[in-house]
Amino acid sequence: MIAEKTNTAQQIIDAISPKAGKVGFIPDNVLTNAMLYLENKGIPTNKHEDYKYCNVDAILKKEFKNIKQELKTISSVNEFKLEDTVTLVVVNGNYSAELSDKIVLKGLHINSLNNLDAEGKKQIASIADAESDAFIALNSAFSGQGFHLKIEKNAQLQIPLHVIYISSCEGEALVNPRNIIELEANSEATIIEHQIAFGTGKTFTNFLSEKIVKENAKLTSYSIQDEKENGFSVNTNQVKVERYAKYDNTTITLSGQLVRNNHNVVLAGENSEAHLNGLFMTGNTQLVDNHTLMDHQVPNCESNELYKGVINDKSTGVFNGKIFVRKDAQKTNAYQSSKNILLSDDGTINTKPQLEIYADDVKCSHGTSTGKIDESAMFYLNARGISKESANRILLNAFAGEVINKLEVDSVKEYVEKRLGF
Amino acid sequence: MSNEILEQHIQSEYKWGFTTDIETETFAPGLNENVIHALSKKKNEPEWLLEFRLKSFKVWQTMKAPDHWAHLPYPKIDFQAISYYSAPKKKPEIKSLDEVDPELLKTFEKLGISLEEQKRLSGVSSNIAVDAVFDSVSVKTTFRETLAEKGIIFCSFSEAVQEHPDLIKKYMGMVVPHTDNYYAALNSAVFSDGSFCYIPKGVRCPMELSTYFRINASGTGQFERTLIVADEGSYVSYLEGCTAPQRDENQLHAAVVEIIAHKDAEVKYSTVQNWYPGDKDGKGGIYNFVTKRGICLEDNSKISWTQVETGSAITWKYPSVILKGNNSIGEFYSVAVTNNKQEADTGTKMIHIGKNTRSTIISKGISAGVSNNSYRGLVQIRKGATNARNFSQCDSLLMGDTCGAHTFPYIEIKDKSAVVEHEATTSKIGEDQLFYCKQRGLDAEKAVGLIVNGYCKEVLNKLPMEFAVEAQKLLAISLEGSVG
Numbered sequence: 070m071i072a073e074k075t076n077t078a079q080q081i082i083d084a085i086s087p088k089a090g091k092v093g094f095i096p097d098n099v100l101t102n103a104m105l106y107l108e109n110k111g112i113p114t115n116k117h118e119d120y121k122y123c124n125v126d127a128i129l130k131k132e133f134k135n136i137k138q139e140l141k142t143i144s145s146v147n148e149f150k151l152e153d154t155v156t157l158v159v160v161n162g163n164y165s166a167e168l169s170d171k172i173v174l175k176g177l178h179i180n181s182l183n184n185l186d187a188e189g190k191k192q193i194a195s196i197a198d199a200e201s202d203a204f205i206a207l208n209s210a211f212s213g214q215g216f217h218l219k220i221e222k223n224a225q226l227q228i229p230l231h232v233i234y235i236s237s238c239e240g241e242a243l244v245n246p247r248n249i250i251e252l253e254a255n256s257e258a259t260i261i262e263h264q265i266a267f268g269t270g271k272t273f274t275n276f277l278s279e280k281i282v283k284e285n286a287k288l289t290s291y292s293i294q295d296e297k298e299n300g301f302s303v304n305t306n307q308v309k310v311e312r313y314a315k316y317d318n319t320t321i322t323l324s325g326q327l328v329r330n331n332h333n334v335v336l337a338g339e340n341s342e343a344h345l346n347g348l349f350m351t352g353n354t355q356l357v358d359n360h361t362l363m364d365h366q367v368p369n370c371e372s373n374e375l376y377k378g379v380i381n382d383k384s385t386g387v388f389n390g391k392i393f394v395r396k397d398a399q400k401t402n403a404y405q406s407s408k409n410i411l412l413s414d415d416g417t418i419n420t421k422p423q424l425e426i427y428a429d430d431v432k433c434s435h436g437t438s439t440g441k442i443d444e445s446a447m448f449y450l451n452a453r454g455i456s457k458e459s460a461n462r463i464l465l466n467a468f469a470g471e472v473i474n475k476l477e478v479d480s481v482k483e484y485v486e487k488r489l490g491f
Numbered sequence: 492m493s494n495e496i497l498e499q500h501i502q503s504e505y506k507w508g509f510t511t512d513i514e515t516e517t518f519a520p521g522l523n524e525n526v527i528h529a530l531s532k533k534k535n536e537p538e539w540l541l542e543f544r545l546k547s548f549k550v551w552q553t554m555k556a557p558d559h560w561a562h563l564p565y566p567k568i569d570f571q572a573i574s575y576y577s578a579p580k581k582k583p584e585i586k587s588l589d590e591v592d593p594e595l596l597k598t599f600e601k602l603g604i605s606l607e608e609q610k611r612l613s614g615v616s617s618n619i620a621v622d623a624v625f626d627s628v629s630v631k632t633t634f635r636e637t638l639a640e641k642g643i644i645f646c647s648f649s650e651a652v653q654e655h656p657d658l659i660k661k662y663m664g665m666v667v668p669h670t671d672n673y674y675a676a677l678n679s680a681v682f683s684d685g686s687f688c689y690i691p692k693g694v695r696c697p698m699e700l701s702t703y704f705r706i707n708a709s710g711t712g713q714f715e716r717t718l719i720v721a722d723e724g725s726y727v728s729y730l731e732g733c734t735a736p737q738r739d740e741n742q743l744h745a746a747v748v749e750i751i752a753h754k755d756a757e758v759k760y761s762t763v764q765n766w767y768p769g770d771k772d773g774k775g776g777i778y779n780f781v782t783k784r785g786i787c788l789e790d791n792s793k794i795s796w797t798q799v800e801t802g803s804a805i806t807w808k809y810p811s812v813i814l815k816g817n818n819s820i821g822e823f824y825s826v827a828v829t830n831n832k833q834e835a836d837t838g839t840k841m842i843h844i845g846k847n848t849r850s851t852i853i854s855k856g857i858s859a860g861v862s863n864n865s866y867r868g869l870v871q872i873r874k875g876a877t878n879a880r881n882f883s884q885c886d887s888l889l890m891g892d893t894c895g896a897h898t899f900p901y902i903e904i905k906d907k908s909a910v911v912e913h914e915a916t917t918s919k920i921g922e923d924q925l926f927y928c929k930q931r932g933l934d935a936e937k938a939v940g941l942i943v944n945g946y947c948k949e950v951l952n953k954l955p956m957e958f959a960v961e962a963q964k965l966l967a968i969s970l971e972g973s974v975g
Contacts, residue, residue: 411909417905420913427894435914
């Protein structure tokens with residue numbers, strides 16, 4: 070299908086341009102291309118194959134007719150802090166050194182994207198191509214002043230970093246958080262990215278993160294999405310994994326009216342591996358769309374995906390995972406699994422697991438299943454005097470547990486379990 | 492080792508690539524309303540059919556050719572360069588086989604579909620009634636009288652239009668409306684002939700019904716229509732086969748197949764598709780853009796598609812089932828083989844509307860050479876389709892590192908009682924499997940044949956016996972010597 074262009078992008082540009090400062094750190098050619106892309110292609114509608122089940126254009130048109138960009142400041146984030154972690158804070162897309170913890174960790178360097186040296190600057194937009202997707206383009210054109218985080222060679226961060234992305238506004242606003250996370254060779258870190266919305270305004274968060282995991286480094290990343298019913302977001306993670314490196318991500322969607330995740334992982338070095346896990350439990354009229362791409366570019370890499378969804382009320386869950394094995398990527402091992410439970414008759418679950426394979430000596434498979442709560446398991450519990458509600462909770466907890474247990478930081482796991490009512 | 496044998500395979504030739512020197516009457520290339528008027532007049536069609544054609548043509552003109560299909564790059568087709576009617580001159584009024592043009596009979600004999608043999612075999616229990624479609628026109632339908640005794644109508648589409656206009660009027664376009672898609676609209680406007688089959692209430696068709704399609708003339712397209720109606724409690728097994736001569740040009744085949752199954756009826760539709768696939772450089776070959784769809788209209792009905800796809804330069808085909816009746820069943824079994832520069836994009840759609848509906852999808856793709864083989868399918872559970880059940884399995888086998896195998900399943904569920912499973916794997920023939928066979932004295936080629944046949948067995952088993960033998964041979968030829 071040929072995607073038709075709408076004028077939504079232009080309206081957004083017109084609404085936010087007056088209050089947007091010049092984005093100094095984005096290279097000029099990237100900026101130009103981003104604007105050109107938006108002009109020519111616009112915001113994707115459901116005619117766009119990648120956005121078939123997630124018509125962002127229509128949602129923006131309906132919910133963000135009157136973008137005022139009246140952003141509010143935040144005085145404290147204490148209530149959101151997690152135990153045994155170091156907190157970094159990004160308010161409305163801008164990194165806030167004042168609100169962040171002032172602790173010096175060996176091997177950790179944090180810098181505002183504005184203050185990068187020549188080497189750091191080179192990494193901006195180095196793996197997120199502004200001409201590949203409308204939201205990368207939009208972020209590149211109006212990027213907030215995010216941060217550059219670097220873990221030095223051979224450094225192993227003992228304490229997890231907790232990055233709080235908080236958005237707060239009056240009326241309607243669009244924010245574009247952006248960051249670069251770089252793990253140098255042999256380093257290790259755990260980073261929790263936590264998105265929340267504060268106050269009564271309606272925000273559209275267009276998040277973009279470029280993550281580079283260098284030789285033999287190991288990045289464990291958790292994305293906790295909790296922007297409540299006034300939060301709309303498109304979150305793009307562009308990840309490059311080099312030789313012998315490992316990338317591990319678990320994305321938990323707790324709330325948000327629209328949550329679209331584009332998780333694109335490039336396995337660029339031999340013997341690298343990547344694991345993506347996801348859990349979404351939706352209700353009301355929420356729309357949660359997880360889109361993943363595993364791009365196997367070289368031989369001997371391994372990837373794994375496990376996404377689970379529980380859909381209730383009139384909400385919609387989507388999983389679209391693509392395993393792409395390039396011609397030279399022999400001996401690839403790629404596995405993908407998507408499991409869903411539909412709890413209501415008004416809910417919808419759409420899945421599209423894709424395999425695109427151009428190498429012959431590979432082991433690739435995907436499996437997806439959708440079903441209901443197992444009646445015999447329910448009967449077993451009921452027969453032992455457990456009420457229907459409790460039994461439901463136990464069974465859902467068991468279903469979701471497989472993903473929740475991937476969270477290896479206790480305070481994060483507790484927070485998630487508490488929020489889900491387990 | 493594998494490369495050598497692959498090379499050999501790539502050089503294996505299409506055996507059905509001859510042309511038949513037979514006198515034909517062919518329209519000058521081009522497409523406009525006049526051509527449609529002329530076509531309709533030639534076939535002595537009633538007014539309503541002409542209107543249907545013109546209506547479709549108007550719709551078609553407003554549609555855009557689907558040029559944006561993933562993994563399916565193909566040059567633009569010039570619809571004005573195609574002739575929309577080509578028929579053997581000696582067509583009219585054939586009462587017995589003796590009156591059929593001997594050249595034509597020879598052609599079918601070469602194809603292994605000897606009409607003569609069919610005649611001789613009559614009375615044998617496992618016989619087949621054949622409707623042979625040569626270029627655009629059905630030349631001979633065998634066993635008509637035998638079938639008529641049971642009340643079964645099996646004839647060419649044109650005859651059906653003359654003899655059973657009420658049935659055609661009632662059912663044509665019911666499952667594939669003329670507005671459905673670009674090629675279905677084109678077919679609705681210019682279809683030349685095809686087969687029609689009606690099984691009356693409570694009748695179990697005593698023999699396999701078969702249509703054999705052959706494109707012969709150059710510069711023509713083949714646009715046939717098949718319509719199968721199974722009335723309450725009836726059963727029919729229907730076979731379809733096809734070949735075309737070897738030419739440097741690409742020829743278009745845009746067919747429409749519609750199946751309607753009433754209460755308790757069952758239709759089994761099997762295809763062995765072996766259109767000319769083009770040479771090893773991708774020159775020539777058939778563009779096979781067909782729309783096949785069945786509807787389980789009432790309760791307890793069943794439609795089963797089985798296909799073995801080995802031919803065509805480009806195959807684009809999604810035999811689908813609309814499960815409207817409660818307890819209805821849809822099945823799709825497919826083996827698709829691509830080699831050289833072939834492209835296949837095939838799969839199915841299972842639309843669950845009725846309660847307790849079930850569907851099964853088994854798809855086996857084999858790619859070799861520099862071909863691309865995709866499975867593209869949709870399983871849709873509509874709201875209210877209580878207790879719907881689907882199981883899908885899509886396996887791909889890659890031979891060599893220059894081909895591609897892809898899976899694009901779409902799963903849309905709107906009912907909480909649905910249980911849907913989908914599995915897909917991609918792999919190559921295991922070195923250990925090959926070693927095992929070779930150690931027991933099989934050469935590499937035979938070992939591959941054995942393994943591939945085993946890999947496809949689930950699907951081949953679903954074919955009627957006569958076809959299964961042919962399909963196995965075809966697989967062996969198509970993959971001669973491909974070792975992954």
